[in-house]
Amino acid sequence: MSVHTRQGRVQGLERDGCRQFLGIPYAAAPYPQHAFDPPRPLEPWDGVFEATAPGATAAHPHVAQELFPDPVVEGPNPLNLNVYAPADADGRHPVLVWLHGGGFFSGGNASPWYTGESFARDGIVLVVPNYRLAAEGFMLLDDGIANRALLDITMALQWVRDNIGAFGGDPANVTVAGQSAGATATLALSGCPGARGLFRRLAAMSAGTPLLSSLTRTQLLSEDFAALLGTPRTRSALTGAPVRKRLELEATWLPAEVRTPPADVGDRARRVRRESLRWQPTLDGTVVSASPHDALTAGTIDALMIGTTVEEWNFMLGQLEPAPSAEACRQGFANLGFTGQDLADYLSALATDNPGHALAQALTDRTFRTPARDLADAAAKAGIPTYAYQFAWPTPLFGAAHCADLPFVFDHLDAPGAADLLGPGAPAHLATALHEALVRFARDGSPGWSPYRTETRPVMVFDEEIREIPDALNLPPHQLRRA
Template sequence: MSVNAPCGPIAGITRAADTAYLGIPYARAPYPTRAFDLPQPREPFTTCFKATGYGPSPAHPHVGQDLFPDPVIAGEDALNLNVHAPTRGDGPFPVVVWLYGGGFFTGSNASPWYDGASFARDGVVFVVPNYRVAAEGFMILDDGVANRALLDITAALTWVRDNIAAFGGDPANVTLAGQSAGATAALALTGVPAARGLFRRLAVMSAGTPLLTPLDRMKQLSADFADRLGIPPTRQALSATPTARRMALEQEWLPGEVRAPAESADDRARRAGRDALRWQPTLDGEVVTTAPEEALAEPGALDALLIGTTTQEWNFLLGDLSTAPSTDACLHGMANLGRTADDLATYLTELRSDNPGHALAQALTDRTFRCPARTIADTAARAGIPTHTYQFAWPAPHFGAAHCADLPFVFDHLDAPQAPQLLGPDAPQHLADRMHTALTRFAHGNSPGWSPYTADERRTMVFDQAPYECTDALAKTPNALRYSA
């Protein structure tokens, strides 16, 4: 099936639930010589573009995880996007623009976990853009430009505004959504003047903190990276450095939790809270002028906000906790968080566990994900922004309700490649139905299906085997939540 868009004619693949248009370039090719340039508009296609296969991926290092597929596709046109359009029904349809996770050091839209067929089936045009990661996305060079990754996303949103009507989408009805680093990027976009008016709603899953890196820290990281490469911190020098050489250094700079080979349970526990992500959005004053906590305090900043986390985000990143790390190693990890032996004991009591790894993982989850989500929800609700919060609490085998375990449910794709290995054979389809419906309802401009969040009552949906509403779920341990059902 073909469409005639302002960017030119495009041919896609008609499937059972959608028409998929894959790998459409939305900006000029960054490779081989423009990896550190600002995204630039492309000339319209003069012949029909065959959008029948995933496009090239942004350059990123190998990550030592087998949680979900992260293919790397070589090629020049890495700034591309996928569109999944409904094949039935009358448009215009609401649009969801999905930002992938990966800690800002990995990720692409070629992962089969981000296939948007289920959303198209349910009357949503689903768009997944690539954006540059790691040094290419965030390093500050002699031109002084920060946040190229956010500029990439803004360029993709601009492409959506200008072209999505040709695919049946409503350019005035866009929800920006994402998970993990993608959620953090989505929040950062609330403080980007160039992105204002390009999306109406925000759906934020497992955004990690800090949401923004101080400008001085990013400048120092950038200088350190160039120094390690033995080159001046200039766009010309970085662009001339072979990609393989840069990726070797990116590999060394990976957080310990994801570096291959995996560290021992004790090593991971001792490093917990110490390995901050290096590459992240920066409050630079030009691209990002306002922190999310301030941007969302403005009445009318968004039409609506949906935000939540899993209850045990850090279980996966600390490894399989069925083998307990030592108490001594976990005390080191707690100290990295500014916590004490008494705090470790309190968590063990609240979790009804004798595994100190459980306590450390929960302390990390609360500090990095759940407490910040609660703060953002409070801020938005007090500003009068319609806000809904959730907690994903269904325990996958071995890792519990860990980081990324909710993605196959939201995409209604429990049989996605490698998902059965994570979720086991008994992942409940009814929970996928409920979570997927929540996001599609939200994209259509409706309530996701439970009570609004207020800063006084904090009503929250808990997605477990039997979903239920709970007061202030983001402040309760997983064990306490089960007693609130």
């Protein structure tokens, strides 16, 4: 089974009514000479490209604490994408471009959690591109351009525009969605002039703040990275540095909670920080010319779906029994810019005497839920049809934690490793509902519940019982579960 693209023919495979094309290059290979260059156009090839196995992933260090399987596939060209399409190649199916998570320091489209059989089954063409990570994706160079990762994604969207019709997709009906870092990149695209017209809608799931780094902050980080690596801050020098040495340095820059999670619960509480991620999209004025808030206020998209899990950071703080000390949690609160009174207020609002639970929820609210509510407010005020949600179903160990919603979004509860996070008996009806919401949004711009209004802030809450709750992005978890 082969398909003709503008660059040449690709050979895929078909399984259970889903046509799969894996590892299709959408830009020229960056490794080894062009790791820090902007993405370069792909030359046509002769013959047939075998798209039957995952392609290379972007170079990144091993992560000690993986939220989901993150296989690393070595090869010269990580700028590739996977296409999952219905067997009906003659249709004009809606297209969903999924941007993977991983904190901008890990992740890739080879993860078994990102396969698209369920979307193809439901009439959606799913495209999952890789993009460059960490310094390769975001470092500022003396002779280079910023936000190479977003330029990668933009080139992948151009590939979709030019080629997806051959796979049965409709290039005029493209939605970009992502989770975690992928959601942050999704929102950043709203302020990218080069990506205008390549998509209609955005679905941002668990985007963490700050959504963009300032140019000054990225400049300082880039200077520090080059100094520690012992190279000039130029494309040729960075590309010429040993990859092993660069990845070793990247590993030391990983957030503490994923690099070497401390066993002591008090240490975990004290190490909470506002900005744990170093590399991320930058408001550079050229590739990204507006913040997501300003871009949405200007009405740059047709529709927005946005939400979070209600207990995002429970996983990163880990088991909070026995409870950390109040002193350790007060330090964590102070790191977030909160006061001792804020700790007392969270303890009261959560109806708990465990200060660790209060810290985890404060971090979730500050980093995820409040920014999502603010963006929903901005988009709705601008007249963009906006749909907000909360994922509230509690996993046995960590509650409704970061990434717990992914197997439900993909209707893939039996994905490798999912049971380790979800435990036994994850509700299939919830997977059906959350997956169908994204399918409907990609198809016609409405996931199936009331549009967001700033007066009442209706939010769909996905739990054992699925229902709309006013202002759910501002309510503590236990109130959502009994409201």
